[in-house]
Amino acid sequence: MRVLVLLGAPGAGKGTQAQVLARTLGIPHIATGDLFRAAVREGTTLGREVKEYMDRGELVPDGVTVGILLDRLSASDARDGAILDGFPRTRAQAEALDAELAGRGVGVDRALYIDVPSEDIVRRLSGRWICEAAGHVYNVASRPPRAAGRCDIDESALVQRDDDRAETVRARLGQQMGALGEVAAHYRATGALVMVDGGKPIAEVTEALLDVLRPAAERRVG
Ligand code: AP5
Helix, strand or coil: CEEEEEECCCCCCHHHHHHHHHHHHCCCEEEHHHHHHHHHHHCCHHHHHHHHHHHHCCCCCHHHHHHHHHHHHCCHHHCCEEEEECCCCCHHHHHHHHHHHHHCCCCEEEEEEEECCHHHHHHHHHCEEEECCCCCEEECCCECCCCCCECCCCCCEEECCHHHCHHHHHHHHHHHHHHHHHHHHHHHHHCCEEEEECCCCHHHHHHHHHHHHCCHHHHHHC
């Protein structure tokens, strides 16, 4: 089982890169934000509970978040591993994940931190559009869809996220960066942390991530 963690500020490009890595590595992309948004769309009890936190740009409490993530990680498509996007976001979540993986005889393989200056984040998120059907990610500036308002992959309508309004983006940055620093420190201590420059164009960031994941012997030859 190979578990990769993608870390970074809101809008750093975790979802964009996770979709490519999942296709390349053949393991599922699991994003707690996507799981929460699906629950909100379906109007479940969980959805009503988490919506308040998301609308305020705050983290959903650890108990709820860990439960939903570990449940998803137990599904059969994740038996060979997964790319976790947006989880863990607190030290408690990181420790809960470590404990679960230790029970399966593995640990987090790499924690890939996509580093982007905060001044770029608000601009990126105000230009983001995602598809209604599967959350495929576009950007008016850096990754426009081929046909305006339609997903290239499944042709569903493109929509903007409620929490991408400038004031909520600033709240997300203000409330979540401290905890992100603690998660990065956790993985620095375990030796899994790798920093990648996320300010470069999307394809270059993908290359840098794949380079980190290539076996050391292959990197020496290449
Ligand atoms: P979540 O959905 O995880 O949002 P996030 O972490 O804030 O991250 P985003 O999805 O906004 O950004 P991203 O890094 O995936 O960037 P993307 O690839 O889309 O969480 C939402 C909320 O749910 C949280 O605020 C919280 O309330 C709750 N939550 C979720 N997980 C939780 C947890 N574990 N614990 C507690 N609460 C939790 O890219 C952004 C834009 O930039 C796109 O338009 C893209 O096309 C563009 N772009 C990407 N890369 C580049 C590049 N290199 N150059 C130029 N543009 C780029």
